[in-house]
Amino acid sequence: MIVSYQKVFEGLQTAHEVTLNKQLKKRRLNSIVDILQDRKNKSHTTKGWRRLRTVRKCLDSFKPYERTKMQKRFHDSFLQATAAHLFADDVDVDLARVMKQNKWKHLKQQCLAMTPRRFGKTMSVGMFCAAYLYSVENAEIAIFSTGRRASQKLLELIHSLICKLPGGRERIAKYNAEILNMRNYDGSYGQSKLSSYPRYVALQSFFYVILSNNIFLAMPKRCVV
DSSP: OOOOOHHHHHHHHHHHHHHHHHHHHHHHHHHHHHHHHHHHHHHTSSHHHHHHHHHHHHHTOSTTOOOOHHHHHHHHHHHHHHHHHHTTTOTTOOHHHHHHHHTOSOOOSEEEOOOOTTSSHHHHHHHHHHHHHHHSTTOEEEEEESSHHHHHHHHHHHHHHHTTSTTHHHHEEEESSSEEEEEOTTSOSSEEEEEEEEOOGGGTTEEEEEEGGGEEEEEESOOOO
């Protein structure tokens, strides 16, 4: 009498293959979840997100100055206009996610702020330029003020605000009546540069702030009603 175990063997093989397929599917699912989680975590540790967090932290660190609600709106609009430059060094940046998380509707690289006098426009420009120069590597900022005295006063304000930040005074590489250069935040080669100039005749009612990549901010000195 011949005893055959072929059917038993085939049944065991089929059961083993089913178990193996379940394990492979589980591993594949875990791998996808891990990849998505890594991307999520990585997205908040890139240079762009670090710059954005550092700028915002600096804006709240200029003690004893406290920003008004209007100045916070100015600065949020400035960050919105400069987001493309803040994230320029990130290879796989998701700008749609940047807009969603910051509640921005667009990333146009210009901003016009108009208010009456005494709404803190000059201080807003000084605080933002100081925070931007401190936080962003190899940035270039040009400010055109309403006159030579105003230009020098604004540069002095920016210098004094930078000195309030941790290590700010030590990082200043060059400072005179028109130029303020700072060594890069991350210690890399290069400097962030700010130039403050008196206005042209046609620009006598405005602060013009021009940053890297032709980002354009305009701050009227007065609003005619």
